[in-house]
Amino acid sequence: MGVAVVTGANRGLGAEWVHQLLESGWEVYAGYRSEPGRLSTFENSKLTIHQLDVQSNDSVDAFANQAPERIDLLVNNAGVADGRWRNLNEIDDGWALEVIDINALGPVRVVKALYGKMSHDSLTNVAMISSLMASIDDCHMGRSYAYRASKTALNMFTVAMKKEAIEDNISFVILHPGWVKTDMGGDRAPVEIPDSVSGMRQVLTTRTLENTGQFVQFDGEILPW
Numbered sequence: 001m002g003v004a005v006v007t008g009a010n011r012g013l014g015a016e017w018v019h020q021l022l023e024s025g026w027e028v029y030a031g032y033r034s035e036p037g038r039l040s041t042f043e044n045s046k047l048t049i050h051q052l053d054v055q056s057n058d059s060v061d062a063f064a065n066q067a068p069e070r071i072d073l074l075v076n077n078a079g080v081a082d083g084r085w086r087n088l089n090e091i092d093d094g095w096a097l098e099v100i101d102i103n104a105l106g107p108v109r110v111v112k113a114l115y116g117k118m119s120h121d122s123l124t125n126v127a128m129i130s131s132l133m134a135s136i137d138d139c140h141m142g143r144s145y146a147y148r149a150s151k152t153a154l155n156m157f158t159v160a161m162k163k164e165a166i167e168d169n170i171s172f173v174i175l176h177p178g179w180v181k182t183d184m185g186g187d188r189a190p191v192e193i194p195d196s197v198s199g200m201r202q203v204l205t206t207r208t209l210e211n212t213g214q215f216v217q218f219d220g221e222i223l224p225w
């Protein structure tokens with residue numbers, strides 16, 4: 001076990017990542033945007049929490065400066081849905097740009113800020129929490145414009161970054177957590193939070209520098225771009 005960093009960790013999938021990693025003996029450095037939420041219920045000396053808004057470079061830099069000097073796993077989990085509009089006529093430029101800023105650029109800001117601490121002798125895994133809704137091949141229903149575009153952009157940022165990162169012993173994986181019962185996924189979602197996270201953690205055990213940049217579902221299925 002080593003040191004893991006998790007963003008958007010106060011609720012939903014992020015909080016469960018923290019829970020499971022702590023249970024497995026990891027040291028965890030977790031970011032929350034406004035309230036610590038579920039993080040304040042974990043009584044574990046291996047957990048450190050810090051404020052993090054992935055939209056703000058100042059916040060990301062402050063978070064990275066306080067992070068442990070050596071990081072072995074980054075879970076770029078923070079994200080938002082685009083529930084403020086439903087069809088083409090209702091696209092709101094301001095909100096669309098905000099969704100793209102948080103979901104696509106936010107994780108890149110975090111990777112950049114932590115890069116030096118992730119580059120060391122042994123392999124570091126970076127999990128980019130994307131979505132099947134990023135898939136151009138799988139876009140049968142349309143809608144959710146900004147969310148889809150933001151996650152597709154995240155996937156491309158990741159595939160582009162993986163090339164440079166191979167030299168520095170950093171492997172990326174783009175993960176679809178499934179449709180999960182969180183505030184974002186809603187009550188009708190078929191996948192329970194613990195099952196999604198344990199599945200994604202299993203995928204991480206298969207990561208190498210050779211398979212960096214793959215788009216993988218929580219149950220291990222490779223997804224179409």
Ligand SMILES: NC(=O)c1ccc[n+]([C@@H]2O[C@H](COP(=O)([O-])OP(=O)(O)OC[C@H]3O[C@@H](n4cnc5c(N)ncnc54)[C@H](OP(=O)(O)O)[C@@H]3O)[C@@H](O)[C@H]2O)c1
Pocket residue numbers: 007008009010011012013014032033034035052053054055077078079080081102106129130131132176177178179180181182183184185186189
């Ligand atoms: N649930 C699903 O079915 C599903 C499916 C596919 C992909 N995903 C992806 O999985 C990830 C986690 O989703 P979830 O279902 O756990 O959603 P969630 O319950 O809505 O949690 C989202 C988390 O992201 C944080 N966040 C949002 N904007 C942020 C910002 N600017 N800076 C830092 N943190 C921010 C939230 O913090 P606050 O509490 O402060 O808002 C919250 O902790 C997301 O990237 C999402 O797109 C989810």
